[in-house]
Amino acid sequence: QDRGAASGVQREYDSNGQPVLKPIKKGVKDFDFGKTLGEGSYSTVLAALDRSTQKQYAIKVLDKRHIIKEKKVKYVNIEKETLNRLTDHPGVVRLYYTFQDERSLYFVLDLCAGGELLSVLKRMTTFDEECTRFYAAQILDTISYMHSKGVIHRDLKPENVLMDDQQHIKITDFGTAKMLEAHQDPSGRTYFDSDAGHLRDRATSFVGTAEYVSPELLTDKNACKASDLWAFGCIVYQLLAGRPPFKAANEYLTFQKIVALEYEFPLGFPETARDLVERLLVLDPQQRLSLENIKAHEFFQGINWGRGLWKERAPRLKAYV
């Protein structure tokens, strides 16, 4: 079935054998809805079965009235556009169809039966080095793909990293992503405006989730690709330590810790991981390790980057004791 646009098209043949693309228009009636998987701020994600193909999906349902009332239409469009731009990587949740009825919008997406990485981490309390290396590598490989498509996630955190039934990860929740405008130079090379630099986000009201927000987002309200790498550093720390590096009684105190770079490593935190985190949790985004430097860091020794990483069996989940 030709994937085509997210709404989905399928190839058929007319009477004299000419291929004809017939748009599939799925609707609510094509699915059996199951349990609620997660609640977003403006949406509910439900498990669903496509009756005709017997395939399992996750369907994100958004209440139109609520979205309009809360002025979130922009975020819904950003999420749809971003998901339509990030279609060919195993680490990104796939959007198959969208449709609506009088009350709701529906996004038909990959079902990630392993749930949120945060829930898995809470059950384990910590991940050992091998698990941390594997999951951090998959997350980084996916960040690398997103950035290559000019997308900055801006709200990376363990809740937005899902596990599929192979215990591989899929990143989700792109409602707050930033899409850089792509330009082609005469040689045809694609580059994005404000690639490494900053981009002024009109809706500067948006800030990510306190524990993972980068200092530049707090001080001069700018997010850049390096902001995702700051969040990545927080996630690596949290997988091994069982808690995020910056956590205080409330958001304001957490922000204070971030801009003061006030955090410490628990006893026994592995050395190479510590070195990596210290080079990521750097206040100046320009001084932070670049994506390529992270991939070359000793902590990721033995990781083969690229599609091979996604064919490997996930290590059995073990706690770091």
Ligand SMILES: C[C@@H](Nc1nc2c(c3cc(-c4cn[nH]c4)ccc13)C(=O)N=C/C2=C\CC1CC1)C(C)(C)C
């Ligand atoms: C982070 C997100 N939680 C979740 N979002 C998605 C799930 C998902 C699945 C479980 C789960 C599965 N089995 N047990 C739990 C638990 C939470 C989930 C899924 O399967 N497929 C697509 C999803 C999201 C895609 C959409 C953003 C584009 C929030 C809390 C925002 C609803």
